[in-house]
Amino acid sequence: MTFINNILKRLNYTQLPQRGEWKAFIFKLIDERVRIITAGLNLRELRAIMRGDPPTEKPNPRYKVITTSFVAHLRPRYYPQAATWFTHTFRLGFFVTFFFVVEVITGIVLMAYYVPYPDQAYGSVLAIESNVFFGELMRDIHRLGAEAMVAFSWLHLLRTYFTGSYKGPRSFTWLTGVILLAITAWLSFTGYLLPWDQLSYWAVTVGTSITESGPIVGPTLNLVMRGAPDIGAGGLLRFYLQHVILFPLLAILFISIHYYKVSREHSISLPAVVEELELPPDKKKEYNRRIDLIPDLLSHEIFLIALGTFVMLAILYFRLFHSPLETHANPQNTPLDTKAPWYFWWLQGILKIDPANILENLLNPILQPLLGLFGIEFTLELSKLLDSKFIMGLIVPPVLVVILAFLPYIDKNPSRLSSKRPFAIAWGISWIFIMLALSYMGLPEYGIETPAATRVIQDLAPEEGEGPLREIPYAELEHAHGVYTVGEDYGRDLCPGLAYQPDHDKPDEVVIGCPHLTAVFNQFSERLRVAEEDGRLPDLVARIVVEQFQPGMVRVTPQVEWSDPETGEAKAYEHTYFLHENRVLGSH
Amino acid sequence: MKRVQLEIVLGTIFVLLSAAIVIILGIREPQRLADYVLQQRGRQIEFGAAVFQNNCTECHGSQGQGITGIAPSLRDEHFFTERLDEIGWGSTLEDYIVSVVTTGRQVSTRPQYVGGGTPAMPTWSERFGGPLRDDQIRAVAAFIMNFEQYALGQLPTPVPIGPVVDESTPEGRGQALFTQAGCVACHTIQGISTATVGPALDGLANRAGSIVSGMSAEEYIHESIVDPNAHIVSGYSPDVMPQNFAEILTEDQINDLVAFLMVRTQ
Numbered sequence: 001m002t003f004i005n006n007i008l009k010r011l012n013y014t015q016l017p018q019r020g021e022w023k024a025f026i027f028k029l030i031d032e033r034v035r036i037i038t039a040g041l042n043l044r045e046l047r048a049i050m051r052g053d054p055p056t057e058k059p060n061p062r063y064k065v066i067t068t069s070f071v072a073h074l075r076p077r078y079y080p081q082a083a084t085w086f087t088h089t090f091r092l093g094f095f096v097t098f099f100f101v102v103e104v105i106t107g108i109v110l111m112a113y114y115v116p117y118p119d120q121a122y123g124s125v126l127a128i129e130s131n132v133f134f135g136e137l138m139r140d141i142h143r144l145g146a147e148a149m150v151a152f153s154w155l156h157l158l159r160t161y162f163t164g165s166y167k168g169p170r171s172f173t174w175l176t177g178v179i180l181l182a183i184t185a186w187l188s189f190t191g192y193l194l195p196w197d198q199l200s201y202w203a204v205t206v207g208t209s210i211t212e213s214g215p216i217v218g219p220t221l222n223l224v225m226r227g228a229p230d231i232g233a234g235g236l237l238r239f240y241l242q243h244v245i246l247f248p249l250l251a252i253l254f255i256s257i258h259y260y261k262v263s264r265e266h267s268i269s270l271p272a273v274v275e276e277l278e279l280p281p282d283k284k285k286e287y288n289r290r291i292d293l294i295p296d297l298l299s300h301e302i303f304l305i306a307l308g309t310f311v312m313l314a315i316l317y318f319r320l321f322h323s324p325l326e327t328h329a330n331p332q333n334t335p336l337d338t339k340a341p342w343y344f345w346w347l348q349g350i351l352k353i354d355p356a357n358i359l360e361n362l363l364n365p366i367l368q369p370l371l372g373l374f375g376i377e378f379t380l381e382l383s384k385l386l387d388s389k390f391i392m393g394l395i396v397p398p399v400l401v402v403i404l405a406f407l408p409y410i411d412k413n414p415s416r417l418s419s420k421r422p423f424a425i426a427w428g429i430s431w432i433f434i435m436l437a438l439s440y441m442g443l444p445e446y447g448i449e450t451p452a453a454t455r456v457i458q459d460l461a462p463e464e465g466e467g468p469l470r471e472i473p474y475a476e477l478e479h480a481h482g483v484y485t486v487g488e489d490y491g492r493d494l495c496p497g498l499a500y501q502p503d504h505d506k507p508d509e510v511v512i513g514c515p516h517l518t519a520v521f522n523q524f525s526e527r528l529r530v531a532e533e534d535g536r537l538p539d540l541v542a543r544i545v546v547e548q549f550q551p552g553m554v555r556v557t558p559q560v561e562w563s564d565p566e567t568g569e570a571k572a573y574e575h576t577y578f579l580h581e582n583r584v585l586g587s588h
Numbered sequence: 589m590k591r592v593q594l595e596i597v598l599g600t601i602f603v604l605l606s607a608a609i610v611i612i613l614g615i616r617e618p619q620r621l622a623d624y625v626l627q628q629r630g631r632q633i634e635f636g637a638a639v640f641q642n643n644c645t646e647c648h649g650s651q652g653q654g655i656t657g658i659a660p661s662l663r664d665e666h667f668f669t670e671r672l673d674e675i676g677w678g679s680t681l682e683d684y685i686v687s688v689v690t691t692g693r694q695v696s697t698r699p700q701y702v703g704g705g706t707p708a709m710p711t712w713s714e715r716f717g718g719p720l721r722d723d724q725i726r727a728v729a730a731f732i733m734n735f736e737q738y739a740l741g742q743l744p745t746p747v748p749i750g751p752v753v754d755e756s757t758p759e760g761r762g763q764a765l766f767t768q769a770g771c772v773a774c775h776t777i778q779g780i781s782t783a784t785v786g787p788a789l790d791g792l793a794n795r796a797g798s799i800v801s802g803m804s805a806e807e808y809i810h811e812s813i814v815d816p817n818a819h820i821v822s823g824y825s826p827d828v829m830p831q832n833f834a835e836i837l838t839e840d841q842i843n844d845l846v847a848f849l850m851v852r853t854q
Binding site: 119123130303481548555 | 600606630
């Protein structure tokens with residue numbers, strides 16, 4: 001015993017306790033350790049926190065954690081009660097951070113399987129979906145989290161704008177927030193290319209081509225981004241490195257700055273009604289009551305994490321969201337409808353505006369008669385001077401971002417009450433509508449003319465994704481071979497003699513005829529007939545051919561023949577679709 | 589109930605539900621993975637069919653049935669049962685297809701299929717200057733492998749509908765024959781084929797009557813089918829076009845073809 005005591009003495013420990021004092025001794029030992037690990041909370045205090053009791057000592061040991069612990073020192077000690085109103089913040093910033101963490105975790109898992117090289121990228125994504133346990137789940141969460149992060153960043157920005165929280169001392173926080181929005185969008189966009197499918201390849205090709213129109217450095221910048229005149233191995237690697245290293249690090253840096261400003265310097269803004277209105281003292285006192293980080297804010301955050309996790313999993317469980325994977329990228333084949341991710345539709349919409357054209361149309365009717373008085377014939381032509389891709393792609397969006405970033409320095413109105421800033425509120429609401437309108441203009445349906453026959457067939461079975469034609473069950477097509485000509489009367493169903501079981505596990509369920517094929521055929525006929533009537537497809541002959549092509553695979557060929565309305569030349573368009581019986585097995 | 593208590597209850601429920609979802613998904617996961625592999629194979633075959641249609645049909649026929657004198661069938665019993673032994677290939681048939689498509693064939697193993705010394709089969713892989721990516725070649729191989737049940741007679745081979753033509757007229761039957769007999773492999777007809785091995789045949793009806801004096805356009809076209817070397821258009825070589833169409837096709841069929849070519853006046 002003396003031997004052990006000697007060793008303990010050398011280790012700065014007191015003597016071993018006597019019989020009967022062991023319990024208190026061990027408690028004290030554990031208590032000390034706990035206090036070190038929690039950076040200030042002993043066992044009694046922890047117990048009080050769990051029970052919801054007030055602090056056991058003075059000064060409040062719960063605040064000590066925040067001064068001593070590295071992780072906790074990033075957090076505030078408390079927020080005033082009014083700042084924690086749900087309707088004031090909607091927890092939007094918290095959820096952006098939550099999604100960022102989700103992205104980091106799932107991203108690291110995906111990085112273990114993904115190969116950033118054109119020949120193998122698409123295959124590695126397929127392998128993640130087909131050969132990795134929970135691989136599809138990881139990819140879906142990563143994609144869902146990314147889109148949610150962009151959406152919540154925008155909502156967070158709107159909330160801050162409408163509550164006027166960007167004013168005064170928080171203007172720098174707002175600036176870092178706008179930078180974070182740009183970083184988030186860019187993170188999302190760089191991730192877009194990685195699956196190396198048609199969707200990603202063309203979205204990024206179109207996106208980067210904007211820089212090409214820039215003066216002097218434009219082509220060079222484009223070359224630096226793409227790594228070659230066209231996006232290839234170099235471009236993919238560059239986007240990958242930005243996606244997994246550069247921009248996550250930048251995001252962490254700016255999130256830290258942004259959050260530190262909120263948590264340690266200015267706190268969350270109080271609602272304007274609390275800050276600026278005269279309130280009775282008891283209310284004022286209640287609104288400024290401290291809500292401590294430990295345990296109230298923390299328990300609320302844990303609740304939000306549980307909520308967020310559950311909602312994401314539930315969305316995926318009920319298949320309300322699925323990350324798309326189109327066919328392999330093909331530089332030789334530009335898809336008919338190139339579509340940017342939804343958060344860039346507004347940009348795509350802006351690009352469809354041609355300022356030169358608008359100015360010409362506005363000024364020419366005034367200028368021409370005016371100059372005509374002096375006998376001068378003059379038509380204003382601006383399209384050579386004003387390159388619309390350059391102006392709308394490279395000038396307007398950065399100017400908008402700069403205006404947004406410096407909003408607090410532009411808006412000098414000191415009041416945050418919405419009643420005292422009607423102009424700012426109206427401006428904000430109009431911007432929401434402008435963005436929605438631009439986004440609508442960005443859709444491929446807007447302002448792009450496709451030949452009628454191509455459009456009809458493309459709508460039945462788009463190049464990418466499914467569409468009604470591909471959704472016809474194989475069991476139906478397998479027995480519905482034949483040539484179905486538009487204009488002929490087939491009665492209510494194309495194949496009246498057919499009956500099939502859509503699901504082998506449910507023998508009682510029987511479908512009579514081929515309702516899906518009939519619906520597709522009717523839609524095909526109807527759309528073509530409309531086009532024939534309004535003169536786009538004169539002398540129309542159209543049919544859908546369904547034939548067995550291989551074991552377990554049919555070939556469906558919609559064909560359209562017509563005469564050109566202007567030249568009378570005979571024209572034809574057809575597209576073959578091969579549909580295999582296993583194409584919809586499993587998750588798609 | 590205080591808000592914090594409600595949050596604790598709800599939070600616990602959310603955590604349990606999340607765990608339940610993960611467990612259910614985990615139980616389903618092996619089945620999902622197996623389904624996904626099958627589904628991917630199905631889509632690979634579809635994709636291969638499209639690649640085949642765009643690149644291979646001119647020589648191997650619209651259904652892979654082969655074209656006499658040009659390229660062999662890819663869906664007969666011989667191909668699926670004896671070809672590997674014949675060539676001495678140690679691996680699978682699918683790998684054999686991938687290998688041949690990737691590098692092409694510089695020398696034919698079956699000279700009856702090549703005409704006039706042209707290379708047997710071009711290289712298709714991007715790696716050797718061809719147009720196809722490796723995944724496209726893999727898909728084509730998957731598509732050809734899917735013919736197996738037809739080739740071995742395990743399933744009855746359906747009659748293909750093919751291009752929809754009016755078979756009641758000689759021109760219509762001739763148009764169908766133009767594809768089936770393999771003319772499309774070498775001759776261009778607007779809207780049907782784009783090959784340039786032989787002369788384009790659109791508008792032949794207009795000039796055929798004046799090429800050989802005393803021979804009508806019909807007679808000239810007929811002779812060119814049964815005896816291709818009788819008149820060679822300048823710029824083209826003799827012995828390229830198969831000499832045996834008189835044996836493969838009946839007299840009626842040849843007349844149908846002539847009728848079809850006679851209406852292509854543009």
